[in-house]
Amino acid sequence: MFAVIKTGGKQYSVTAEDTITVMALAGNPGDAITFDNVLMIAGEGEPTFGAPFVAGATVAAEIVEQKRGPKVLSFKKRRRQNSKRKRGHRQDLTLVKITGVKTA
Template sequence: MYAIIVDGGRQYRVEPGMEVDVDFRDIEAGESITFEKVLAVSNDGGMTLGAPTVSGASVKASVVGVEQDKKIYVQKFRRRKHSKSRIGHRQKHLRIRIEEIAGA
């Protein structure tokens, strides 16, 4: 059984027990989160596609913790002016564990 959910403009194919990195939210580890935008649900009986979402379907997940990407550097350089800058950025992500796929 799997589902396709939308979060932050991205689509994720999730299964129960799977861990996924989604966009950061200010949520403590151990709390639960519910995704209502479910595009498709597949189970033993077949596949249910939404138009655009499956009504009554939801995916429940629990928060494992906060992760960070590798550091990226952004540079700005202007020729002949001795003007340059370099800054770094590390994007935060929320690691979640899929608990249950309900509905459909």
């Protein structure tokens, strides 16, 4: 059985025992969390689609690690103006292990 969940403005297709990287979630490693925004559940029989979410469906997960993504550099230079700007950014991410998919 698999589900499509929405978190951090993105959609993820997950099954039990999957490990995914999502935008930063509050919590410490080992904490249990649930995703209530389930867009679709499929597996046995016909798939169930939500409008927009499937009523009563949840996905249980556990936080594995809080980490940061790779550094992204933004460099702007205006030639012959003696003007330049360099900025860096690292996105906060959370590594999550899916423990189960529950239907209504």
